[in-house]
Amino acid sequence: MSDWKPVRPSETSPPPVQALDRLLATPARRERVTHVEVVPARQGRRAAWPDWVPEPLVNRLVPAGIEAPWEHQAEAAAHARDGRSVIIATGTASGKSLAYLMPAVAAAHEDGSVLYLAPTKALAADQLRALRALRLTRVRAATYDGDTPPDERTWIRQHANYVLTNPDMLHRGILPGHGRWSGFLRRLRYVIVDEAHGYRGVFGSHVAQILRRLRRVCARYGTSPVFVLASATTAEPAVTASRLTGLDVTAVTADASPRGATTFALWEPPLTDLRGEGGAPVRRAATAETADLLADLVVEGVQTLAFVRSRRGAESVSLGARRVLAEVEPGLADRVAAYRAGYLAEDRRALEAALRGRELVGLATTNALELGVDVSGLDAVIVCGWPGTRASLWQQAGRAGRTGRDALAVLVARDDPLDTYLVHHPEAIFGTPVEATVLDPGNPYVLEPHLCAAAAELPLTEQDLGLFGPETAALLADLVRRGLLRRRPSGWYWTRRERATDLADLRGSGGAPVQVVEAGTGRLLGTVDEPSAHTTVHAGAVYLHQGETYLVEVLDLDDSVALVSAAEPDYSTNARDVTDIRILETFRSTSWGAATLHFGSVEVTRQVVAYQMRRQPSGTVLGEKPLDLPPRTLRTRAVWWTLPSPDLAEADLAGAAHAAEHASIGLLPLFATCDRWDIGGVSTALHPDTGLLTVFVYDGHEGGAGFAERGYSDAAGWLRATRLAIAACECEAGCPSCIQSPKCGNGNEPLSKQGALDLLAELLAEAPG
Numbered sequence: 001m002s003d004w005k006p007v008r009p010s011e012t013s014p015p016p017v018q019a020l021d022r023l024l025a026t027p028a029r030r031e032r033v034t035h036v037e038v039v040p041a042r043q044g045r046r047a048a049w050p051d052w053v054p055e056p057l058v059n060r061l062v063p064a065g066i067e068a069p070w071e072h073q074a075e076a077a078a079h080a081r082d083g084r085s086v087i088i089a090t091g092t093a094s095g096k097s098l099a100y101l102m103p104a105v106a107a108a109h110e111d112g113s114v115l116y117l118a119p120t121k122a123l124a125a126d127q128l129r130a131l132r133a134l135r136l137t138r139v140r141a142a143t144y145d146g147d148t149p150p151d152e153r154t155w156i157r158q159h160a161n162y163v164l165t166n167p168d169m170l171h172r173g174i175l176p177g178h179g180r181w182s183g184f185l186r187r188l189r190y191v192i193v194d195e196a197h198g199y200r201g202v203f204g205s206h207v208a209q210i211l212r213r214l215r216r217v218c219a220r221y222g223t224s225p226v227f228v229l230a231s232a233t234t235a236e237p238a239v240t241a242s243r244l245t246g247l248d249v250t251a252v253t254a255d256a257s258p259r260g261a262t263t264f265a266l267w268e269p270p271l272t273d274l275r276g277e278g279g280a281p282v283r284r285a286a287t288a289e290t291a292d293l294l295a296d297l298v299v300e301g302v303q304t305l306a307f308v309r310s311r312r313g314a315e316s317v318s319l320g321a322r323r324v325l326a327e328v329e330p331g332l333a334d335r336v337a338a339y340r341a342g343y344l345a346e347d348r349r350a351l352e353a354a355l356r357g358r359e360l361v362g363l364a365t366t367n368a369l370e371l372g373v374d375v376s377g378l379d380a381v382i383v384c385g386w387p388g389t390r391a392s393l394w395q396q397a398g399r400a401g402r403t404g405r406d407a408l409a410v411l412v413a414r415d416d417p418l419d420t421y422l423v424h425h426p427e428a429i430f431g432t433p434v435e436a437t438v439l440d441p442g443n444p445y446v447l448e449p450h451l452c453a454a455a456a457e458l459p460l461t462e463q464d465l466g467l468f469g470p471e472t473a474a475l476l477a478d479l480v481r482r483g484l485l486r487r488r489p490s491g492w493y494w495t496r497r498e499r500a501t502d503l504a505d506l507r508g509s510g511g512a513p514v515q516v517v518e519a520g521t522g523r524l525l526g527t528v529d530e531p532s533a534h535t536t537v538h539a540g541a542v543y544l545h546q547g548e549t550y551l552v553e554v555l556d557l558d559d560s561v562a563l564v565s566a567a568e569p570d571y572s573t574n575a576r577d578v579t580d581i582r583i584l585e586t587f588r589s590t591s592w593g594a595a596t597l598h599f600g601s602v603e604v605t606r607q608v609v610a611y612q613m614r615r616q617p618s619g620t621v622l623g624e625k626p627l628d629l630p631p632r633t634l635r636t637r638a639v640w641w642t643l644p645s646p647d648l649a650e651a652d653l654a655g656a657a658h659a660a661e662h663a664s665i666g667l668l669p670l671f672a673t674c675d676r677w678d679i680g681g682v683s684t685a686l687h688p689d690t691g692l693l694t695v696f697v698y699d700g701h702e703g704g705a706g707f708a709e710r711g712y713s714d715a716a717g718w719l720r721a722t723r724l725a726i727a728a729c730e731c732e733a734g735c736p737s738c739i740q741s742p743k744c745g746n747g748n749e750p751l752s753k754q755g756a757l758d759l760l761a762e763l764l765a766e767a768p769g
């Protein structure tokens with residue numbers, strides 16, 4: 001949510017769309033554009049102010065340019081007012097805040113209270129600022145989080161009627177101390193869940209359980225608050241909202257806010273003569289391409305923001321653009337800069353101001369500028385590499401032309417199968433969303449600690465079993481057996497001295513993170529989560545930190561420390577591993593002709609056994625060294641498919657399955673909001689448990705995270721997209737844009753591009769439409 005201020009007309013600068021025409025004047029450039037989509041301007045549709053909205057709110061908003069709500073705002077507000085939980089899933093800057101503000105402020109005026117949840121402290125602080133700017137005397141709003149001083153906490157518990165917090169504080173502070181919040185909870189009318197699409201995977205599953213605990217505690221105080229969720233547009237918002245809250249939730253998705261037209265170009269960098277791993281051709285780096293485009297737009301006077309995924313990438317785009325400008329128009333080089341987290345706050349404020357004042361014409365940034373920073377109304381945005389979700393894409397693209405002017409956006413593909421697919425399938429970007437926010441509240445590893453926390457809040461009874469899901473009874477018995485809970489006639493009790501909430505690791509990913517420490521100075525460079533430590537900071541690994549290179553001297557797993565020292569090797573390292581997968585239980589299966597598809601639980605045992613050194617940038621293998629690391633086992637969920645006797649040469653089978661696995665891992669994030677690093681895969685021409693060629697894709701988190709499940713439920717769409725991504729890539733025998741994987745534990749061997757295409761065609765021959 002931004003401040004409530006009138007829309008400010010933008011200054012005059014050359015129309016960005018003409019700039020695109022000029023960029024494309026050379027034929028070589030034109031070939032790189034795979035698609036141009038003109039997203040048309042839309043007129044806003046207004047509704048009347050509902051008669052129950054308090055007058056002071058209307059009186060503040062109208063002078064600020066908010067004459068009346070948009071239709072979707074009024075519709076969502078009406079559901080909430082009528083007691084129906086609702087998710088509003090409309091575009092960036094469509095005014096989701098006003099939709100929940102209307103019922104929430106009305107509740108505060110009627111002696112009710114409101115709990116607002118944001119995924120970060122920064123967003124809650126931003127909301128508080130906007131809310132306070134409205135100067136509504138009957139709304140007593142405050143943030144309640146780790147930064148709130150103790151004396152303020154008491155005041156907030158006793159007097160605030162609009163509390164802004166985050167799931168972590170709800171989990172650790174508010175719920176365990178609910179007795180002290182009884183006055184607030186007795187009056188609780190609304191729970192607002194902002195940026196609901198951020199609650200996904202394991203973190204989302206934790207939040208789902210925290211919200212169930214909140215509902216249970218509220219019931220104790222006689223309330224059952226209405227949930228109002230705000231989310232970016234995704235597939236199936238109502239389904240996600242129900243999973244998150246455990247309630248029936250209505251979705252409002254028809255966006256009635258106005259917008260300017262955006263011309264959106266999809267761009268694929270060309271293949272070069274360079275050769276990479278296995279002799280595969282290498283595309284020109286997306287950052288190099290972005291730097292050129294940025295420089296060209298700056299020359300045209302088009303104020304442009306380039307979003308780059310890594311800090312190092314942002315620096316290199318800015319440097320690249322400045323280098324080009326120094327040659328063509330030296331005066332302009334200083335008007336391009338980089339922006340990223342890690343810069344001093346004052347430097348960042350100065351850059352933001354220079355951008356607003358148009359002294360800066362080009363800025364390369366990481367997503368540090370994505371949320372909560374008030375920079376908008378630029379002429380053009382270049383998105384260097386798919387930012388992971390449509391929500392992020394539109395958030396970034398929305399920085400251009402936000403003030404109602406037409407805008408230009410360019411998505412530059414990286415060499416990755418998902419990017420390849422997207423620039424060749426614009427409908428996946430501009431059509432109906434296929435990517436859903438997934439979470440799995442039933443994950444026993446997530447549920448167990450919350451059952452303990454719930455029991456500590458109020459003893460659990462038989463009536464609570466339904467609230468926490470079908471696994472609850474079995475898990476409670478197990479918790480009693482392990483001495484964590486005690487069973488009494490009146491229910492299940494937490495009787496231990498420790499805090500039950502310490503058992504849940506909301507944002508973590510397993511064991512203690514490994515600290516990466518510089519050997520000479522003792523300086524802590526960063527941390528690596530325990531599961532990835534084996535692959536990224538084993539002895540001998542090349543470790544990158546903020547653009548600097550280090551070599552790992554030792555990895556001490558007992559003390560969770562990796563000692564590194566600065567070095568400049570001319571090679572990179574890749575861990576090699578041996579992975580076994582065992583099927584534990586099959587939950588669901590379906591047949592597509594002779595092929596079968598399954599979803600179930602598996603045990604993955606992975607051992608990093610060696611690492612390879614490769615010269616950079618050529619990728620030539622310099623050698624391999626063995627490692628002695630213990631195996632790790634992971635119990636999780638997987639989707640897998642089998643084919644009885646594929647019509648392929650025996651020798652090709654393993655390479656075909658392996659290539660199909662890699663590409664399908666690359667494409668799953670299009671359907672389930674995850675990152676390719678959140679999932680893993682195993683493929684084999686003959687698996688002992690199935691006796692057939694089998695390809696597994698599993699959730700890389702203990703107990704599962706919902707990604708594999710989503711793959712299973714949209715398997716035909718997902719695997720078709722996988723095949724199309726491989727087919728769209730013009731390389732001959734496979735490259736990073738299609739079947740090679742940056743995290744392959746077998747050094748990307750064997751791989752067969754044609755084999756994968758044939759195998760997937762056979763798999764999909766009888767798949768549903």
Ligand SMILES: Nc1ncnc2c1ncn2[C@@H]1O[C@H](COP(=O)(O)OP(=O)(O)OP(=O)(O)O)[C@@H](O)[C@H]1O
Pocket residue numbers: 001002003004005065066067068069070073091092093094095096097098
């Ligand atoms: N009914 C309205 N009429 C005019 N302007 C409005 C209206 N509703 C909201 N706005 C303005 O639209 C802008 C975007 O609103 P807001 O930040 O609430 O959107 P959002 O959907 O929450 O954004 P995000 O997608 O970033 O979360 C703000 O500047 C706000 O003042």
